[in-house]
Amino acid sequence: MPNETKAIADIYYDPTLTPDAVHQAAEEMFLTMYQTPPSERDLNNHRYNSSVKSSTKVKTNLASIPPIKGAAKQHSFRMYLQPQKWLHNDSLNPEHWSCVRDDGGVLNPVKTTDPIAPDSVLNSIFCHCATGCGGRCGCQKAGIHCSSICGCDGACMKSAPIQEQDMEDEDLMDFEDILK
Numbered sequence: 001m002p003n004e005t006k007a008i009a010d011i012y013y014d015p016t017l018t019p020d021a022v023h024q025a026a027e028e029m030f031l032t033m034y035q036t037p038p039s040e041r042d043l044n045n046h047r048y049n050s051s052v053k054s055s056t057k058v059k060t061n062l063a064s065i066p067p068i069k070g071a072a073k074q075h076s077f078r079m080y081l082q083p084q085k086w087l088h089n090d091s092l093n094p095e096h097w098s099c100v101r102d103d104g105g106v107l108n109p110v111k112t113t114d115p116i117a118p119d120s121v122l123n124s125i126f127c128h129c130a131t132g133c134g135g136r137c138g139c140q141k142a143g144i145h146c147s148s149i150c151g152c153d154g155a156c157m158k159s160a161p162i163q164e165q166d167m168e169d170e171d172l173m174d175f176e177d178i179l180k
Contacts (some may be wrong), residue, residue, distance in 0.1 A: 005032055012080050015089045019077065019097075026076025027069070034066040043069050070114030074098040078109060126150045 008029045011017065017025075027043050036046045043066055050065045067075065077098035084092050099107045126149045127138040133156040139146045148154045 022080045023073045070112040074110045
């Protein structure tokens with residue numbers, strides 16, 4: 001397995017790779033890292049199977065569940081961009097490799113392009129708030145925006161977007177500094 005992993009990792013030093021080639025290599029890397037059986041070559045299927053297997057255990061180890069394809073793809077683009085910057089390949093535009101500028105012009109990573117959950121799940125979560133959403137709002141509790149099927153008709157101003165809890169604001173680094 002170490003030789004296979006090294007061969008996959010070595011491609012990140014090739015300055016001529018296309019986004020599709022980078023994504024393909026990253027999916028292989030994630031499948032290898034998460035010890036996917038040779039018969040299973042789809043990251044989302046392996047994630048689903050790992051989630052089902054993990055849910056039957058008393059204590060779940062979320063680190064054993066691979067990322068979804070959309071997150072792995074965006075991560076792979078950043079994994080490719082970083083060594084290219086180190087190798088002084090400044091021809092790559094970070095905005096074409098999983099970065100987006102905010103209103104202030106600061107580069108931020110794109111974490112995934114996949115939806116946070118299937119539409120069937122998102123459509124089954126809605127609140128019954130009739131006079132505005134407060135602390136009892138089911139959408140706020142689920143960490144999603146209210147929608148047109150909610151009692152508030154999605155017009156409330158207090159619906160909460162998904163909150164990132166991975167890092168505190170003061171721990172976040174300027175993404176452009178990381179790429180230097």
